[in-house]
Every structure is written in C-alpha cells, then in structure tokens.
Amino acid sequence: MSAAAERLRGTLAWIAPPVGTPIDAWRRRILAAMLLGACVLGFFAYVVGVSAAIIRGVTSVIVVDSAVYGALILLTVGNRLPYALRAGALVVVPALLGTFFLFNFGFTAAGFPWMLSFPIFASVLLGVRAGVWSVGVLACLLTALGLIIPSNIMPWTAAMPEALVMWWVSSSSVLLLAALLAIAAGYLFDGLGREANARQAAELEADRRERLAALGTLTGGIAHDFNNLLQPVLSDAEEARRLLPDNHAVRPLLDDILLSTSRARTLVRRILSFTRPAQGNREIVELGALALESERLIRAVLPPSVELRTTVQDAVHIRAEPGELQQVLLNVVTNALQAMPDGGLITVRVSEHALRDVGNETALSGVDRVAVLTVSDTGVGMSGETLARIFEPFFTTKRPGQGTGLGLATVHATITALGGIVRAESAPGAGTHITVLLPTVPGPATVMSPLPPAVAAIPDAAAAHIVVVDDEPAILLATTRLIERLGYQVTRYQSPSELLEQFASLTPPPAILLTDLSMPIMSGRELAAAVHRRSPRLPIVLMTGNLELEDDASAPHAMFTGILSKPFTNAELQAMLQRCLALR
Known part of the structure; x- marks a missing residue:
C-alpha cells in the first residue's frame, strides 16, 4: 500500500x-x-x-x-x-x-x-x-x-x-x-x-475451534506431566494408609490426599472431554448418595461465611462415572462460591420428576422420568447477556489470571455426554440456579467407595518376573515398590535401550513388561515393538499420563495387552498384572 x-x-x-x-x-x-x-x-x-x-x-x-x-x-x-x-x-x-x-x-x-x-x-x-x-x-x-x-x-x-x-x-x-x-x-x-x-x-x-484443538494438544502434554506427578503421590499415600492402624491420627490426612488425587485425575479427564469422547467406567449411580458423599469434599473449599445445605428428596439412579459427577458438583459450587464474595447460602437438591413436570425438553425426547440436580446460590446473579454465555468455553467475567472460563463449559460437556441437559436461571441481585436433568435408569446402584481399595500380597507371585521401564525416577521407584510388596520379582529400567541390551540375559525370563509411553529417544510404542519381535507372547502393558495418546497407542497395536492410565491406583495395577498373568 x-x-x-x-x-x-x-x-x-x-x-x-x-x-x-x-x-x-x-x-x-x-x-x-x-x-x-x-x-x-x-x-x-x-x-x-x-x-x-x-x-x-x-x-x-x-x-x-x-x-x-x-x-x-x-x-x-x-x-x-x-x-x-x-x-x-x-x-x-x-x-x-x-x-x-x-x-x-x-x-x-x-x-x-x-x-x-x-x-x-x-x-x-x-x-x-x-x-x-x-x-x-x-x-x-x-x-x-x-x-x-x-x-x-x-x-x-x-x-x-x-x-x-x-x-x-x-x-x-x-x-x-x-x-x-x-x-x-x-x-x-x-x-x-x-x-x-x-x-x-x-x-x-x-478461531474457537474448539482454540479448543490447541487446548487439546496442550492439555495432552500437560496431562502427561501432571499425571506423572500424581502417580507416586497416589501409590505412596495408598501404601502409607495401608501400613497404619485404622485409628491412627494420620489416616484422615491420607484419606484427604487420596480423595484430592482422585478429583485431580477426574479433572484432567473432564478437560480433555472437549477434544475426545468421554472416557471412564459408567455405572448405575444413586445420585442422592453421591451428592451427600461429595458434601465433605465440597465443604473443604467453602469459607466459613458460606453455608451449604444438601437435600435429597428421592433415591434416584442414573448411569454415569461417579468421578465426573463429583467434578460437575464441584465446578457448579465453585462458580456459586465466586458469586458470593461476602458469604451466603448454597443449596443442593436431588429429586426425581416426570419429564413433563420439569419442561418439555426435546433433547430428552423418549425419556419419561428424570433425575433433577439443582444448585442454587444467593449471590450477585448475572445479567441476561452474561447468562447467555456462561456455558461457552473460555468465557469468563473474572479478571485475567482469576479464571479460565472452562468450569461451567466442562459441566455442560459432561452432562451433554451423559444424555442430559443443564439449564441456568439468574438475574442481577437474585442469585443463580443451575438445574441438571439426567435420564433415570432402574437400580440398584453401584456401591461407591471414595477411597481405593487396599491390596494384599499375591500368593506364589514370586515366580513371576515383572520388568518396568519409565524415564521418571519417582514413578519408576513407586511402581516397583508396589509390585515388590505384592510379592513379584521386579527389575526396573530408566532407559529402554538398557532393557533391550539385557533382555536376552534376564533371569527368569520376564512374565510382564510395563512401559511408559512417552520417553525420550525411544517411545514406549517403539520399545514394545522391539520386545514383541523378540518375545511375541510376552504381555506388554502401556503406562501413560497422556490420555490423548491412549486410543492412538492401543487401537492399531495388538502387541499391547492393556493400558494403565496414570495416575493408576494400586488396585488397578494389581488387577492388570493378574489379568496379564492369566493370559500366559
């Protein structure tokens, strides 16, 4: 020009x-x-x-x-x-x-x-x-x-x-x-x-698409690093809890660590739901029991100036992953908390209604009865313009650095993936009411335990030789310690090349190989391919903290017996080892 x-x-x-x-x-x-x-x-x-x-x-x-x-x-x-x-x-x-x-x-x-x-x-x-x-x-x-x-x-x-x-x-x-x-x-x-x-x-x-695509790529890497950090925390906290007597004063603290770790693992999965199908084991859950169980977790983030009331009017069953519903509750309550800087009342209600009694929602066509989860607050409320955008990813009314705009967007994505809908009502000075409608299913509900089950040593496990490869020393040490406590013989390697050099001389021959996916120089996929050529019948388990790579790693490769998503619990690791040994 x-x-x-x-x-x-x-x-x-x-x-x-x-x-x-x-x-x-x-x-x-x-x-x-x-x-x-x-x-x-x-x-x-x-x-x-x-x-x-x-x-x-x-x-x-x-x-x-x-x-x-x-x-x-x-x-x-x-x-x-x-x-x-x-x-x-x-x-x-x-x-x-x-x-x-x-x-x-x-x-x-x-x-x-x-x-x-x-x-x-x-x-x-x-x-x-x-x-x-x-x-x-x-x-x-x-x-x-x-x-x-x-x-x-x-x-x-x-x-x-x-x-x-x-x-x-x-x-x-x-x-x-x-x-x-x-x-x-x-x-x-x-x-x-x-x-x-x-x-x-x-x-x-x-530009919006979904930025979310860039977010998906970014969070994949963040998930890997974050879950790697959580893995030794989870493993060691579980083992410390197991070693202490039931009445020990430290056990409640370890319980809180384990609950927070579980919530952190669920949070990563919910963020990734923007760029990949929802993951997790969905089961029949009693929504009221879950709300009451989550109350203690929620109270931990509330200041004394905020009162929380939870009312369960009906026993209502839905199909969901307990962790994702707990994250929904936490996100909505957190949003309510931020709308009440001077304190107030948050009310959580669970009930069951005929769909016609709560609105003719086309998104729930074919559903007769719905579970209704309502979270109300006495906060400052929102204008109509703000209300219209609260479920939009990255939209936030907070100052830079004080919010990502993903909390309620994650709620919307989760509830939609569960086949339900989420509605919001608000006005300036009149508080906010978030209503979640979910299809009901026949019971009975799965009995949920907020803490991972304890594991015990496996008889005759010493005959099995487990090889673990991970470039993160803390994860490698925590994982091998657990496997040793289960009674297995363990050999650990921080470098894939070192394992390949010594593979032929390992005594006894490996019964299972556990390898991390993302490692420098040689990835877990490449290591698995090299080992598979030498020992085609050897069960190989992929450990990964990058949830975005799970599908890519597992679908096209028959060499993988299973995948452990970091951070995995001791019970999940034990179940995977037993599954692999049963296939030999």
Whole structure:
C-alpha cells in the first residue's frame, strides 16, 4: 500500500473509526468517505454556488451554503459524536438543500438532484428501513410543494405557466428513481453486511475451534506431566494408609490426599472431554448418595461465611462415572462460591420428576422420568447477556489470571455426554440456579467407595518376573515398590535401550513388561515393538499420563495387552498384572 493510500486510510479511520459489527464498520467507513468528500469536493461546489449568488445578489443562498458547509466540517471533525447523530445529520442535509432550492428557484437550481440523494444517503448510512421512510418523507415534501404551486407563494411559479404539470412529472420521476435506488442500495449494503457478519462468524468459529484443538494438544502434554506427578503421590499415600492402624491420627490426612488425587485425575479427564469422547467406567449411580458423599469434599473449599445445605428428596439412579459427577458438583459450587464474595447460602437438591413436570425438553425426547440436580446460590446473579454465555468455553467475567472460563463449559460437556441437559436461571441481585436433568435408569446402584481399595500380597507371585521401564525416577521407584510388596520379582529400567541390551540375559525370563509411553529417544510404542519381535507372547502393558495418546497407542497395536492410565491406583495395577498373568 502506498504512503498516500495509507494516509487516506488513516484519515478515514480518524473521522469514523470502523468499529462494531462488520455492517457497522462498513457504514462508518462510508460515512467517513462521504464526509471527507463533502469537505474536499464540496469546497469547489461551495465556491461556485456562493460566487453565483454574489453575482446575482441572492443573499439567502450564501447564508444557506455557508451554514451547510460549516455543518459538514463540524460533522467531519466531530468524531466523538454518536454515529447515529452524524449519519442522521448528513442524511437530512440533502433534504434541506433540496427543499430550499426547489422552493426558491424551482427547476433552475439543483433541488431535484439533492432530493434524489436524500433517501439514497439514508439507505446506505442507516439501512433499508430508513431508506423506505426517507422515500415517504420525500413524497410528502414534493407533494406539499406541488400543492402550493397554484398559490404562487414560491417566487418562480408565477413566471412559469406550466409549472404545475412539469412539477408533477418531474416529482414522480424523481420519486420513482429515489425509491428504486434507495431500496437497491439499502439491500446491497445489508447483503454485504450479512455476508461480512457470516464471514466474521465463520472466522470466530474457526478461531474457537474448539482454540479448543490447541487446548487439546496442550492439555495432552500437560496431562502427561501432571499425571506423572500424581502417580507416586497416589501409590505412596495408598501404601502409607495401608501400613497404619485404622485409628491412627494420620489416616484422615491420607484419606484427604487420596480423595484430592482422585478429583485431580477426574479433572484432567473432564478437560480433555472437549477434544475426545468421554472416557471412564459408567455405572448405575444413586445420585442422592453421591451428592451427600461429595458434601465433605465440597465443604473443604467453602469459607466459613458460606453455608451449604444438601437435600435429597428421592433415591434416584442414573448411569454415569461417579468421578465426573463429583467434578460437575464441584465446578457448579465453585462458580456459586465466586458469586458470593461476602458469604451466603448454597443449596443442593436431588429429586426425581416426570419429564413433563420439569419442561418439555426435546433433547430428552423418549425419556419419561428424570433425575433433577439443582444448585442454587444467593449471590450477585448475572445479567441476561452474561447468562447467555456462561456455558461457552473460555468465557469468563473474572479478571485475567482469576479464571479460565472452562468450569461451567466442562459441566455442560459432561452432562451433554451423559444424555442430559443443564439449564441456568439468574438475574442481577437474585442469585443463580443451575438445574441438571439426567435420564433415570432402574437400580440398584453401584456401591461407591471414595477411597481405593487396599491390596494384599499375591500368593506364589514370586515366580513371576515383572520388568518396568519409565524415564521418571519417582514413578519408576513407586511402581516397583508396589509390585515388590505384592510379592513379584521386579527389575526396573530408566532407559529402554538398557532393557533391550539385557533382555536376552534376564533371569527368569520376564512374565510382564510395563512401559511408559512417552520417553525420550525411544517411545514406549517403539520399545514394545522391539520386545514383541523378540518375545511375541510376552504381555506388554502401556503406562501413560497422556490420555490423548491412549486410543492412538492401543487401537492399531495388538502387541499391547492393556493400558494403565496414570495416575493408576494400586488396585488397578494389581488387577492388570493378574489379568496379564492369566493370559500366559
């Protein structure tokens, strides 16, 4: 772009900054161009008109032209004035000029061209509706002037015997042209605006997608590192809990660590639900029991100024993963907590209703009865504009660094994946009510235990030789310790190449290989392929903290006997080892 074009663009942007929706930006650019053109080119028209008026001694023309040109300059430099005021004033100018010239000079001045431009300006700057109204106003003005022609009030009519006939012929032609041009221009610019809106919406959607795609890639890596950190915490806390007597004062602290670890593992899975199908073992759950069980976890995050009340009206069964429902409750309660900086009341209710009693939801068509989970708060509430966007990923009203905008978006994704719906009601000063509707299923519910079950040593396990490979020393040590406590013989390697060098000399031969997926130089997949070539019948278990890679790793490779998602519990590890040994 040349320097002159860049300066022109900058000047137009200064006159009327192109902000707002695409059609608003279009109209602001057009307004800026019209005002700048009126000031620059209008100067020559002003000079010619005033010169002719001076020669003919018509003072009124000098006054009107000067007033109009001065008003155009003020509109041009008045970039702080509202757009509607500036555009409306520019639209009115040709109507006033046209009326003035037609009244005083009739067909000998530029009255009709000014009148013709009046509705066109309105359509372009204010829209089709304004253009149609302007055509109506133009018709009224031309009719009013035509009706007073016989009275000879206008200076020029007495000297023109056929003025009335010429007037109606010219007026009807101008009116027809004005209507056609105004409607055409209005629809043209509205069409361009809709196209620009659609293009902007497509660009925003592409940018939004889902950014979530980038989030999926990012969280895959974060999940790997985060779950690697959780693995030794989970394993060691379980073992420490097992070694202590039931009445030991430290056991409740270890229970809290294990519960928090479980919640952290579920949280990672819920975040990843934006970019992959929901994972987890869904079972029949009694929603009320889960809400009561989760109450202790929720109370741990509430300050003393916030009261929590949980009411279970009905025993209602749904199909879900307990961890994901606990995360739903925690996210909704956290959102309520942040809406009550000065304290208040959070109420959790569980009940069962016929679908027709809670609304005819098309998303639940074919469902007779639903579980209803309601979380209400006495917080500050939300405006309608905010309420419409609360389930939108990344939308947050918090300051930068205070929220990700994923909490309620995760809730919506989870409930939708469970075949339910989530609704929100709120108003400023009236608190917020989040209602979750889920299809019910016949019981009985699975008996849930918030803590992982204890594991015991396996008889005759010493005959099995387990090889573990992981580049993270803490995970490698925690995993091998557990396997040793179960009674197995264990050999551990931090480097895949070291295992391959010693594989043929291992005594006794390995019964199972556990390998991490993401390792430098050689991945777990590559290691598994190399080992599989040497010992095709050896069970190989993949350990991974990157949930995004689970499907990619397992689906195309028959060499993997199973996958352990980090952080895995001691019971999950034990069950996997027994499963692999049963296949030998």
